[in-house]
Structure formats: C-alpha cells, structure tokens
Amino acid sequence: MEIIAQRPKSLTDLQFTYCPGCTHGISHRLIAEAIEELGLRNNIMGVAPVGCSVFAYKFFNCDMAEAAHGRAPAVATGMKRARPDMHVFTYQGDGDLAAIGTAEFIHAANRGEKISIFFINNAIYGMTGGQMAPTTLPGMKTSTSPYGRDEKDIGYPIQACEIISSLKAPYFIERVSLLSPQDILKAKKVVNKAMLFNKENRGFTFVEFVSTCPTNWGLTPAKAQQWAKENMLKFFPIGNFRDKSMEGGE
Amino acid sequence: MRNKKLMQGNQAVAEAALIAGVKVCAGYPITPSTETIEILARKLPSYGGRFIQMEDELASIGTIIGASAAGKKAITATSGPGFSLMQELLGYAAMVELPIVIYNAQRVGPSTGGATKPQQGDIMQSKWGSHGESPRIVIYPSSVRECFDMTIEAFNLAEKYMVPVVLFSDEILAHMRESVELPEAGEIKIINRRKDAKPQNKYLPYDIDESEIPVLPPLGEGYRYNISGMIHAENGIPNLAPDVIEACITRINSKLDKYYDDIVRVEQIKNDKAKIAVLAYGVVTRPARGAIEKAKKNGIEVELIRPITLWPFPEREIGEVAERVDKIIVVEMNLGQVAIMVRASVEGKAEVIQFNKICSRSITVDEIYNKIKEHV
Ligand SMILES: Cc1ncc(C[n+]2csc(CCOP(=O)(O)OP(=O)(O)O)c2C)c(N)n1
Ligand code: SF4
Ligand SMILES: [Mg+2]
Numbered sequence: 001m002e003i004i005a006q007r008p009k010s011l012t013d014l015q016f017t018y019c020p021g022c023t024h025g026i027s028h029r030l031i032a033e034a035i036e037e038l039g040l041r042n043n044i045m046g047v048a049p050v051g052c053s054v055f056a057y058k059f060f061n062c063d064m065a066e067a068a069h070g071r072a073p074a075v076a077t078g079m080k081r082a083r084p085d086m087h088v089f090t091y092q093g094d095g096d097l098a099a100i101g102t103a104e105f106i107h108a109a110n111r112g113e114k115i116s117i118f119f120i121n122n123a124i125y126g127m128t129g130g131q132m133a134p135t136t137l138p139g140m141k142t143s144t145s146p147y148g149r150d151e152k153d154i155g156y157p158i159q160a161c162e163i164i165s166s167l168k169a170p171y172f173i174e175r176v177s178l179l180s181p182q183d184i185l186k187a188k189k190v191v192n193k194a195m196l197f198n199k200e201n202r203g204f205t206f207v208e209f210v211s212t213c214p215t216n217w218g219l220t221p222a223k224a225q226q227w228a229k230e231n232m233l234k235f236f237p238i239g240n241f242r243d244k245s246m247e248g249g250e
Numbered sequence: 251m252r253n254k255k256l257m258q259g260n261q262a263v264a265e266a267a268l269i270a271g272v273k274v275c276a277g278y279p280i281t282p283s284t285e286t287i288e289i290l291a292r293k294l295p296s297y298g299g300r301f302i303q304m305e306d307e308l309a310s311i312g313t314i315i316g317a318s319a320a321g322k323k324a325i326t327a328t329s330g331p332g333f334s335l336m337q338e339l340l341g342y343a344a345m346v347e348l349p350i351v352i353y354n355a356q357r358v359g360p361s362t363g364g365a366t367k368p369q370q371g372d373i374m375q376s377k378w379g380s381h382g383e384s385p386r387i388v389i390y391p392s393s394v395r396e397c398f399d400m401t402i403e404a405f406n407l408a409e410k411y412m413v414p415v416v417l418f419s420d421e422i423l424a425h426m427r428e429s430v431e432l433p434e435a436g437e438i439k440i441i442n443r444r445k446d447a448k449p450q451n452k453y454l455p456y457d458i459d460e461s462e463i464p465v466l467p468p469l470g471e472g473y474r475y476n477i478s479g480m481i482h483a484e485n486g487i488p489n490l491a492p493d494v495i496e497a498c499i500t501r502i503n504s505k506l507d508k509y510y511d512d513i514v515r516v517e518q519i520k521n522d523k524a525k526i527a528v529l530a531y532g533v534v535t536r537p538a539r540g541a542i543e544k545a546k547k548n549g550i551e552v553e554l555i556r557p558i559t560l561w562p563f564p565e566r567e568i569g570e571v572a573e574r575v576d577k578i579i580v581v582e583m584n585l586g587q588v589a590i591m592v593r594a595s596v597e598g599k600a601e602v603i604q605f606n607k608i609c610s611r612s613i614t615v616d617e618i619y620n621k622i623k624e625h626v
Contacts, residue, residue: 050362068361069331070306100278100306131279131288132303144279144303146292154303 008036012061021221023178023211024052027120028059030188031091034195035062044087045079047072049101051093052126070101073108076115087198089116095125098134098158105160109204112169116198116205118191119160122213123232130216134158137231142216157235161208165241171203173241177210177233179225186238193243203244210236253432259397259423262430263327263353264289266401269438273299273322276313278306278332281365282421283355286327307332311339311352318348319477321468323405327353330363333372334379340414341380344502346477347456347464349408349443351401353417355424358610367610368421370532370583374590376416377561383499385506387411387513388561390418392535394428400558406441407513411506412463418560420583422533422612447473456498457484462505506562516567519554526625527553527571527600529592530581531560534613538581541618550626557588565595572596577625581605581618 007013010032016025035041041062048056050069057064067075072090080088097105097119108115124142125131132145135157139148161175172194176187187209194205210232214224257265264286267275275294277287291301304310307328314324328336333354343350358364359371372379376388387407391400401417408415447453447465455475458464467473480488481498506513517535519542530538535556545552555571555578557564572578578600580589586604593602605621607613 054362066362095279102305125279128279128281128284131284134305143284143288144291144301146288147295 008032010035010041010061011059014058016059017055018052019215021212021214021224022052023122023209024120026178026184027091027118027209027211028053028056030184030191031089031118031195032060033188034192037192038195038199040087040195040199043085044089045083047076047079047088047090049090049092049096050127051096053091053093053120054127056091070096070099071104072096073101073104073113073115073117077108077111077113080113080115084114084201089118089195089198091118092120093126094119094121094123094133094135098160106164106167109164109170109206110167112171112204114198114201114203116194116207119206119208120211121160121208121232121236122211123157124213124216126213126216135236137235159236161206161241164206169204170206170242171244172197172205174206174243175208175210175236175238175241177228177238179210179212179229179233183238197245208236210238253434254429255432256427256429257394258285258425258427259391259394259419260285260327260355260425261289262394262397263401263417263419264293265432266398267325267351267405268293268297269435269440270402270405271323271440271442272325272405273297274302274314274317274324275299275326276302276304276310276317276324277326277328278304278310280307280329280332282357282424283327283329283353285424286353286355290325307335308339311336311343311350314350315339315343315346315348318343318350319346319466319469321470323349323409325351325353327355329355329357329365330359330372331361333375337375337379338381340386341382341384342479343414344380344384344386345479347412347466347502348414348477349405349412350414351404351408351417352414353401353419356418356420364610366421368533368583368612369608369610370420370534370587372418373560373584373587376418383503385503386414386416386561387506387559388416388418389515389559390532390557391423392532392556394423394426395430397423398430398432402438402440406439409443410441410463411509411513412443412466413506418532420533450474454484455486456482458501462501462508510562510566513559514562514564514567515558516564517554517556517558518567518571521551521553522574523551524553524574525551525576526622527555527575527578528581528618528622529555529557529568529578529588530618531557531588534581534583537613537615537618540615541622544615544619545622550622552622560588563591563595565591568592568595569597569599572600575600577601577603579603579605579618579621579625581613581621583607583613
C-alpha cells in the first residue's frame with residue numbers, strides 16, 4: 001500500500017491528549033513538519049511552557065525541556081548560548097509568554113537571541129480552567145473577568161507581535177491563524193520560514209498562532225473557529241510584521 | 251439550621267475575606283487555589299472592593315502591599331510556584347511592617363511539582379524563604395470551617411501586629427467540601443490596625459511606643475512619611491549606621507515576642523498516662539485524631555499536639571509535652587520540616603520520631619496507628 005500521508009517523524013506516535021478541536025495539535029504538527037522538512041530533528045531542542053502544552057515533550061520527538069511558568073525564553077537562551085551549534089525553540093501560551101513571562105520574552109527578542117518562539121494565543125488560560133489572559137478580548141467573560149473584560153479597567157489585549165516590532169533586533173515576526181484550512185496552509189509556510197532562519201542562525205524569530213480553546217470558551221470546535229474569526233482577528237490581525245531577509249542589507 | 255452551607259476550603263477563605271473587610275485582592279491563577287480569586291473576582295465589587303488579575307505573583311503581592319499602605323485590607327491567593335515568587339516582597343512587607351494576608355494552598359513541589367496533589371512542603375519557606383531575617387505569622391487550618399475562621403484570624407493578627415500573615419491550606423483542604431455552619435456576621439470579631447498616630451508634627455513612623463507595634467496611617471492622608479525596604483531609622487528614612495541596622499533588625503524580629511501567648515495557638519489532647527505524643531498539623535491532624543482514638547480503643551494512651559500557629563513556632567507547648575512523654579511522633583507530608591523545629595523545642599527531653607509521606611496520598615489513620623504501635 002502506498003502511504004500518502006503520515007505524521008512527521010518529529011512527532012511521536014502518541015495520540016494528542018488535547019481537547020477535541022483544540023488547535024494546540026495543529027501548531028504542534030506545523031512545527032514538527034518544519035523540523036522534519038529542514039532536517040533538524042537531531043540538532044534541535046525545544047522548551048515547553050507551563051500551560052496545556054506542558055506535555056509537549058510527549059509529542060515532539062526531539063530533546064525537550066519544560067521550563068517554569070514563563071521562563072522558557074531564558075532557559076532557551078542558556079541552551080543556545082551553551083550550544084550555538086544546536087537549534088532551539090520555545091512553545092508558549094499567552095499566560096506563559098505575555099503575562100508571567102513578559103520580561104523573558106521581550107528581552108530575548110531585544111537581545112536578538114537566535115531562537116524561535118512559537119506563541120499560542122487562545123485568549124485564555126486553558127490549563128488552569130479558563131481565567132482571563134493578557135490576550136482576552138474586551139467584553140469576554142472568563143472565570144476571573146466574570147462581568148466581561150473591561151478594557152478601561154484592566155487594559156486592552158496585549159499584541160505580542162506589535163510590541164516586539166518596536167524593537168530593532170528581531171529578525172522575523174509574523175502572526176498566523178489556525179482558523180481555516182487555507183489559513184493553516186499559509187501558517188505552514190510561515191513556520192517553515194521561521195525555522196529556516198533559525199537553522200541559518202539569522203536571529204530571533206517569532207510566530208504567533210491565533211488559536212482556539214473550545215473547552216474554556218464553552219463553544220463547540222466549529223463555533224470556536226467561527227467566533228475567533230469574527231472576534232480574535234480584529235485584535236490580532238494576521239500578517240508579517242518583520243522579515244529582515246526581505247530588507248536587503250541586514 | 252441557620253447559615254449552613256456545603257463549601258470548599260478555597261471558598262471558605264474567599265467568603266471570610268469578604269467579611270474580614272478585604273477591599274483589594276490581587277492574584278494570578280494557580281491550582282489548587284484559583285477558586286479563591288475566582289470567587290473574589292465575582293463578589294468583591296458588591297462589597298465595594300476590587301479584584302485585579304496581575305501579570306504574575308510578584309506583581310500580585312506588590313499590589314496588595316500597595317493597597318495595605320493605602321490603608322485597605324488586602325489578600326492574595328497562590329500555591330508553591332507563586333509563593334516562591336512572592337518571597338522578596340514578603341520580606342519587604344515584614345520590613346516595612348504592613349499587614350497583608352497571603353493564602354497558600356500547598357501543592358506538591360519543588361518547582362512545577364504537581365498542581366493537583368497535596369503536600370506540606372512550604373513550612374520552612376513560609377518563615378525563611380525571603381533573604382535576611384524578618385517576622386511573619388503563619389497559621390494552618392484543618393477543616394473547611396477552620397479555613398473560614400482562620401482567614402478572619404489571619405486579618406486580625408496582621409492588622410493588630412502590623413505583620414504579613416501566611417494562611418496555609420493544601421490541595422486536600424482547598425478542594426475538600428464540607429458542610430459548615432458559618433457564624434453570623436455579628437458574632438465575628440474584626441480587628442483593624444491602630445489609628446492613634448501622633449499629630450503629624452510629632453509623628454515618626456517607626457518611633458514606637460511600648461507596644462512595639464508601629465502606627466502607620468494610610469499613605470495619602472498627608473502624614474508625609476516614607477516606608478522603605480532599606481534599613482531605616484525611626485523616621486523611616488534609609489540609614490546604614492551600624493547601630494541603626496542593629497536596632498532595626500532586632501526590633502522587627504522581636505516585636506512579636508511579648509505577644510506569644512496571644513498569637514500562638516495549639517490544639518491538644520492531653521493525657522497523663524501517655525508515653526507517646528503525636529504531633530500533626532493542617533489536614534494531617536484529621537487522621538492523627540483518628541489514630542489516637544483507635545490507639546485508645548486498643549489500650550494505648552497517646553497525646554495529640556497540633557500547632558495551629560506554625561510561626562512563631564509553639565516551642566513552649568511542645569517543650570511541655572516533651573516533659574511528660576518519652577516519644578513524639580511528628581507526622582508530616584514532607585521530608586521532616588516541622589520535625590527540625592520539634593527537635594529544637596524538646597532539647598533532648600523526648601525522642602523525636604518522624605513519619606513522612608511525600609507521595610501525595612493522604613496519610614491514613616492506620617498508618618499513624620501502626621507507627622504508634624511500633625513505638626509502644
Ligand atoms: C509561578 C506560577 N504561577 C501560576 C502557575 C499556574 N499556571 C499554570 S498554567 C497557567 C496559565 C496557562 O495559560 P496559557 O499560558 O495561556 O496556556 P494554555 O493552557 O492556554 O495553552 C497558569 C497560570 C504556575 N504553574 N506557576
Ligand atoms: S483547555 Fe483549551 S487549550 Fe487546553 S487542551 Fe483544552 S481546548 Fe486546548
Ligand atoms: Mg492560553
């Protein structure tokens with residue numbers, strides 16, 4: 001029998017333990033495919049966050065570390081500086097990256113660390129059961145914003161790509177969406193690009209995935225995608241924010 | 251039956267905080283304490299208060315210290331990883347002598363450990379986790395009703411003695427549901443910090459009367475004083491003269507000494523015939539009581555001593571038990587943190603035997619009973 005589709009070898013055979021319809025599985029697969037297609041499986045190390053993807057080590061078939069909540073970019077910095085011949089990525093949720101780990105994230109970007117950060121923005125704290133995230137949308141009800149996020153009181157959602165776009169060092173910054181098959185195909189190209197720049201040690205690369213958390217949004221997977229298309233993309237427009245490879249002289 | 255409710259430890263803490271008069275809760279979600287901030291997020295607005303979700307635990311404790319400096323009662327709720335991050339400012343609160351309450355529902359550590367599993371691993375950290383030496387009061391309930399009562403007590407102690415208070419629970423107590431009969435609001439004693447500051451022209455924040463407890467009017471009322479984490483003189487201004495350093499550190503660390511009897515509480519089942527005592531605290535007190543009952547039925551007389559207050563450590567009460575019994579079995583869900591303190595308290599007058607369980611399963615009546623039997 002001819003095999004026409006299979007899991008990339010950079011993913012283990014384990015079935016994902018994420019909730020049905022959760023986009024963590026899609027972003028895992030896109031990253032794993034890029035690792036495989038660029039031949040990086042034996043010289044890449046990943047750093048998982050604390051969040052639903054604390055279990056990422058089970059699924060990525062490469063050396064993995066789980067950092068304390070928010071500290072992945074610092075741990076990744078140490079790994080890369082100690083082994084410049086290796087390639088390093090982090091995989092982080094919105095609480096991990098844009099709340100508790102804001103300092104590590106911004107400073108890794110500002111130093112131009114030659115690592116990739118993959119940022120899973122699902123506008124909520126998935127693992128702890130649905131609390132407000134720094135990316136929670138105005139008006140959105142969560143268990144810690146029971147009356148809806150009031151942006152006048154607690155601020156607007158944090159736009160990670162926009163923030164680090166004000167820094168000079170980052171090499172590549174792009175926001176993608178996982179909300180339709182077409183978007184996922186586009187996202188695949190972007191992930192491959194970031195990973196290629198990582199392979200070539202060009203500088204700091206950052207990809208934000210506009211994602212869903214059907215469980216804590218209280219929506220079916222299909223409705224979650226629809227809701228995200230209608231609401232998330234307004235605050236988190238997809239597109240490229242920085243690509244130094246297009247700028248000629250770097 | 252009046253005011254009877256089925257509730258969780260985390261909920262009891264939140265409900266009591268509202269009654270104690272909390273106006274600010276700042277926190278960052280973390281299992282197994284999150285329900286406390288979720289309830290306060292929902293309820294504080296109707297009590298004229300605010301919940302603010304912060305970006306992490308450093309900011310959470312910073313915010314409640316600021317709220318306390320501005321004169322309001324404030325609480326944060328956390329668990330191990332967050333408690334570790336709070337250590338710097340916990341020392342700061344002790345240094346500037348502002349009352350705050352930190353609720354720590356302990357989970358398995360170290361590090362990320364295990365979010366949904368219990369442990370009693372933060373006992374030493376609650377006293378010594380911050381650099382330098384500074385005071386705090388640490389208390390540990392053993393039931394949902396006690397979670398309620400001791401949240402009120404935590405605020406009363408904090409306000410009375412101008413000191414940070416750590417209120418412990420653990421994953422079992424935090425999530426356990428019990429039917430509790432809550433006191434009526436009128437039956438609950440609420441203590442607020444002193445307001446009898448000297449007139450502004452005579453006022454120095456740390457020029458302290460014989461009570462040893464400073465009077466700190468809310469910042470923002472025009473008293474024009476400064477609080478500082480730096481070693482400070484009576485005027486609150488940083489000063490690194492050796493005599494000021496000595497006076498500052500000595501005073502904050504000894505200010506609770508003369509209130510030992512008011513602060514330190516233990517639960518005891520005394521027994522003149524007993525040659526063995528069991529020491530347990532927090533949720534472990536429950537199987538310890540059962541084991542003592544079972545021993546009695548089987549003709550073995552055993553005492554119980556339970557530190558309700560962990561810091562200041564009840565060394566007098568434990569020392570007194572050691573006068574009567576030959577052996578003290580210290581039962582803990584850690585590798586023996588309170589056992590260290592018990593050894594120091596008994597000064598060789600009784601043998602200290604440890605029973606430690608760290609696998610996260612709760613300690614059972616039979617396990618403690620069997621340990622007692624081994625030592626009869
Ligand atoms: C210091 C510390 N504080 C809090 C927590 C609890 N905690 C675990 S995961 C998490 C948030 C997860 O949300 P996010 O990063 O958005 O990831 P998701 O689960 O949504 O993918 C929090 C607050 C922790 N583990 N450590
Ligand atoms: S809780 Fe949300 S983010 Fe976590 S696995 Fe489930 S759907 Fe995904
Ligand atoms: Mg999230």
